[in-house]
Amino acid sequence: MLKKLFLIMMAFLITFTGVNWVEGVFSPDIEQKPRQFQTDPNHFTIEFFPTAPHYVGDTLSVRVTYSGQDEIANREISLFSGEELETPLARTQFSGFTQQAVFYWVLDTTKMDPGFVTFFFEVSEMGESWSKGLHLLPRPTHRQAEWAVVHTSCCTVHYLTETDAEADIKDIITILEDRTAVAIAQFFPDDDQAHLMLDEPLPIVLVPIVVGHGGFASNEAVLTYSKRNWAGIGLDILSHHEIVHVIDRQINPVDPRPSLFVEGVAVYLAGGHYREGDALLRAAALFDLGLYLPIDGIVNDFYAAQHEIGYMQAAALVAYLVEIWGWDTFVNFYFNLPDGPSDLAIINAALEDEFNTDLATLEADFITYLKTFTPDEEVKEDVRLTIEVYDTIRRYQTIAIPSAHFRTAWWPSISHMRDRGIVGDYAWREKAPFNIIIENLFLEIHTEFDRGNYSLIEKNLVLINSFLDAVEPEKTPLSHYVIGWPLPGVPRLLTQP
Ligand SMILES: [Zn+2]
Numbered sequence: 001m002l003k004k005l006f007l008i009m010m011a012f013l014i015t016f017t018g019v020n021w022v023e024g025v026f027s028p029d030i031e032q033k034p035r036q037f038q039t040d041p042n043h044f045t046i047e048f049f050p051t052a053p054h055y056v057g058d059t060l061s062v063r064v065t066y067s068g069q070d071e072i073a074n075r076e077i078s079l080f081s082g083e084e085l086e087t088p089l090a091r092t093q094f095s096g097f098t099q100q101a102v103f104y105w106v107l108d109t110t111k112m113d114p115g116f117v118t119f120f121f122e123v124s125e126m127g128e129s130w131s132k133g134l135h136l137l138p139r140p141t142h143r144q145a146e147w148a149v150v151h152t153s154c155c156t157v158h159y160l161t162e163t164d165a166e167a168d169i170k171d172i173i174t175i176l177e178d179r180t181a182v183a184i185a186q187f188f189p190d191d192d193q194a195h196l197m198l199d200e201p202l203p204i205v206l207v208p209i210v211v212g213h214g215g216f217a218s219n220e221a222v223l224t225y226s227k228r229n230w231a232g233i234g235l236d237i238l239s240h241h242e243i244v245h246v247i248d249r250q251i252n253p254v255d256p257r258p259s260l261f262v263e264g265v266a267v268y269l270a271g272g273h274y275r276e277g278d279a280l281l282r283a284a285a286l287f288d289l290g291l292y293l294p295i296d297g298i299v300n301d302f303y304a305a306q307h308e309i310g311y312m313q314a315a316a317l318v319a320y321l322v323e324i325w326g327w328d329t330f331v332n333f334y335f336n337l338p339d340g341p342s343d344l345a346i347i348n349a350a351l352e353d354e355f356n357t358d359l360a361t362l363e364a365d366f367i368t369y370l371k372t373f374t375p376d377e378e379v380k381e382d383v384r385l386t387i388e389v390y391d392t393i394r395r396y397q398t399i400a401i402p403s404a405h406f407r408t409a410w411w412p413s414i415s416h417m418r419d420r421g422i423v424g425d426y427a428w429r430e431k432a433p434f435n436i437i438i439e440n441l442f443l444e445i446h447t448e449f450d451r452g453n454y455s456l457i458e459k460n461l462v463l464i465n466s467f468l469d470a471v472e473p474e475k476t477p478l479s480h481y482v483i484g485w486p487l488p489g490v491p492r493l494l495t496q497p
Contacts, residue, residue, distance in 0.1 A: 043068030
């Protein structure tokens with residue numbers, strides 16, 4: 001009887017207290033709670049790259065941005081995919097600087113089937129977990145782009161096959177060789193053997209998409225080359241600007257290079273920013289238009305200043321210094337700046353040391369000099385509209401393609417991609433009709449700048465901004481339906497939904 005009572009009690013214990021009889025011992029129930037993944041995480045934004053539409057064959061990257069108040073630096077984030085929730089696909093840490101965690105090329109979809117792909121994210125130290133996915137479309141049969149390379153006397157030029165760059169590569173090489181020779185001669189005007197000073201050919205990459213303003217440089221100069229380059233910068237000026245950056249970095253890889261001078265030198269030597277134009281005359285126009293920015297307010301966070309104004313003023317300041325000091329003295333000054341806590345402190349220390357002056361005094365003289373110029377209405381209109389156009393381009397990028405805006409750009413290392421044979425992040429991709437409509441208007445604007453047709457530029461700017469106003473409110477779809485499907489050359493009645 002006692003034995004029977006004991007067995008009943010045991011059965012009760014096992015059934016209702018959650019303990020398991022395992023190999024003769026009691027052990028606590030270690031059944032794991034299923035993980036809870038929210039669909040809408042707190043303060044985390046997820047972006048997948050390449051940007052949508054995604055296709056079988058893409059090698060996907062994921063960027064997670066934290067916007068909450070907690071300390072996120074060095075917190076670990078795990079990424080799981082599909083059914084595999086025990087072992088993460090990858091782990092990485094948040095950067096305290098960018099508040100971002102990036103999983104580069106974490107999932108190769110080549111052998112996957114089309115369909116919905118779900119990713120699960122977990123920041124266990126914060127008790128946060130969530131899921132997010134994307135639609136993987138069938139692999140397009142006609143797209144075979146891959147990296148190709150051509151070695152010229154000046155440069156190693158990488159480009160993607162099946163792009164405009166491939167079709168025009170001979171003309172491109174001529175432009176790059178010319179511009180590199182000019183840039184080197186500008187740095188070393190008295191030296192016939194200057195080209196020998198460069199350690200190796202300049203690495204240049206041509207991509208068919210617009211990232212930032214159409215070009216950027218790290219250890220390679222990356223340039224947009226497309227017949228539909230809606231950022232509107234020609235290869236000649238753009239390549240010259242980025243080549244100057246690369247040469248600049250090769251000559252002086254160590255000492256401080258304040259952004260004010262880095263960009264000033266590039267714009268000055270390229271002969272203009274987006275188009276050719278006299279730096280001093282354009283800065284004088286800024287002054288007349290009331291748009292001039294005091295240099296002590298922009299020097300320490302140069303890239304946060306209004307982009308076109310900062311670049312125009314920087315180029316004009318370099319032009320002014322070259323006029324009063326001569327090129328050799330300027331370049332000697334620029335390449336031998338002392339270390340310091342900020343760009344302003346660095347420049348001031350060097351000015352004090354070399355010329356017994358400071359940036360404020362120098363700027364006062366610079367402004368006095370600018371006032372001796374009298375830019376005509378055409379230059380002023382060009383300067384004013386250039387600023388408005390690129391503000392509008394950046395507004396379009398922020399709303400429609402944040403991965404192209406220079407502050408939030410997706411520009412992973414191209415040399416890593418070449419090593420792994422990955423092209424998707426920079427290859428040509430489909431655009432929605434909304435993008436085509438807006439980008440067509442920008443393309444018209446850039447053509448009209450060359451003709452001086454400022455009224456049409458103004459008209460297109462109003463139109464683009466009205467379209468952006470229509471889609472800007474949160475949760476309004478970025479759709480050609482929302483803006484009335486205004487395809488050029490197509491009667492409106494036929495195309496409205
Ligand atoms: Zn630059």
